[in-house]
Amino acid sequence: MAEVSISKQHIFQQKLVDIRRHLHQFPELSHEEFETTAFIRATLEAANIRIASEFNLETGLIAEVGGLQGGPIVALRADIDALPIQEETGLSFASKYGGKMHACGHDFHTAALIGVALLLKEREHELAGSVRLVFQPAEEKAAGAQKVIKTGALKGVRAIYGMHNKPDLPVGTIGIRPGALMAAADGFLVELEGVGSHAAVPETSVDPVVAAAYLVTALQSIVSRNVSPLESAVVSVTRLHTGTAWNIIPEKAILDGTVRTFDAEVRTRVKQRFSDIVTGIASAYGVKASLRWLQGPPSVHNDAALAEAAGQVAKRLGFEVTTPTPSPAGEDFAFYQQEVPGFFAFMGTSGPQEWHHPAFDIDERALTVSALFFTELAVDELSRFAAER
Structure with a gap:
């Protein structure tokens, strides 16, 4: 993406903005993400991205790009649920559902992962294996990750990667920390x-x-x-x-x-x-x-080698890398890390408020930053794992 024209980058950015704003207007709570799931499915299918229906979820879905026979598999995860909060942002695309709001930025996470899927599809011939795209429900109830695990979606996965927006980090900055990141x-x-x-x-x-x-x-x-x-x-x-x-x-x-x-x-x-x-x-x-x-999710604990690889990719793309202070907030991404090596990043979003605030918002320029970073990271990591075989 960094090598194509400015106009193409602008078109891609606007597409992700449109996706994020649609999701923002129609938030759904944990275990109720039926419309959200249908929208993700339709968007991916329109791009000829395979829905991995063998991993059956009532809400949420798993898709795949790549598929080189015998190649390694990596997974990328975004959470899709919203919170029971009355929105007070005043945005033109504010929630249309009273008492429900994407006040933790899961609309941003979902839109960014859709962007990754679109970019990876364009580069499918480059992939040394498969990328499994996990659109996970019910993170706010700390229940969705375990539902995904029960489907067998981590079978054969070498590593899993995820992110959370970070309002106090500027756009273009990525928080990368080995070891404990969230509580x-x-x-x-x-x-x-x-x-x-x-x-x-x-x-x-x-x-x-x-x-x-x-x-x-x-x-x-x-x-x-x-x-x-x-x-x-x-x-x-x-x-x-x-x-x-x-x-x-x-x-x-x-x-x-x-x-x-x-x-x-x-x-x-x-x-x-x-x-x-x-x-x-x-x-x-x-x-x-x-x-x-x-008992809730354990601590999010980043694999040191995966964190090192992520930092190298971020710097190569020209992004600012910082070592963030661990957050006492919880994240059910930690359950994945009990199954396979995992890495979780903080993506700077220059937000006006912290998570779970009724006026929470993100700087939408972070959509393209996130999509580019995780696309390049997935391509690189598949090549690294393929070379180790």
Whole structure:
């Protein structure tokens, strides 16, 4: 693409913009991406790109370009679902569905991967193997990657590549980091059961409110006293539900929230300390406690060799390469990395707001940057893997 005329680049950019804006206007939530899937399918089929129907998904789809017999396979992934957020961008192509919005940029990811598919189709004769294009549903529910894996779509895949837009990086900048890039994202739900009473006679109660208050405070000691300052973890109690009236000590208190870690050993340690503290507080204050641990995706952890190869491609194309700070947000791309080597990049989008904000948007110039980068990366990596055979 870098070698063709400016006019052709402009036409390609406008095509990706049109695709992204269409997707933006018709966002669909996790597991509901039926129209989105149909649009992706129609766009790819119009370019004679094969839909890999053998990998059956209810929403989302997998396509392939290449197909050299016996050649290596690499996979590229984009997520396609939206969020339950009311859009406040004021864009002319804002969401037409109330309470639904592409506030995390998955419309951008999808449009960019369609662009990669189109470019790879033009260069199909150059490919030393096959590129499997994964349009994944339900990333926001951390469920889509596992659905894809269950189809067998990673069978024979040498490596998988993905990306997330990064609003705080300028367009033309690619965040490439070996090792931990995004956090393991777990949740918790704690229920404390005591004995209710009139608030004027607390001695007749077993007060879950007091126990809950101490528990919120005690949980903060996990990060400050059980995690090294050279490591990283987050423990956040985000909701506390209890009580019905000002003069009644309630029977129950319920807390929930999230835990974020980057290291597997730290993740295990934090979970154990969390359980110990819940048990200890419950015993000290005489309440019954139940803990439900909601295990989410592990940390996104980039293969060092894949990250090195990606950096070389980015620099060759003239893009700026930076080593980004790891993000405490979670990403179910990590499940793929448990199956095959994987690399996940941050693509600069010069956005006005962070992910999940109702005024979230991206600079659409990043569409072509992403399409060019992942096309060249796929071509290069297939050649590298073919030479190793």
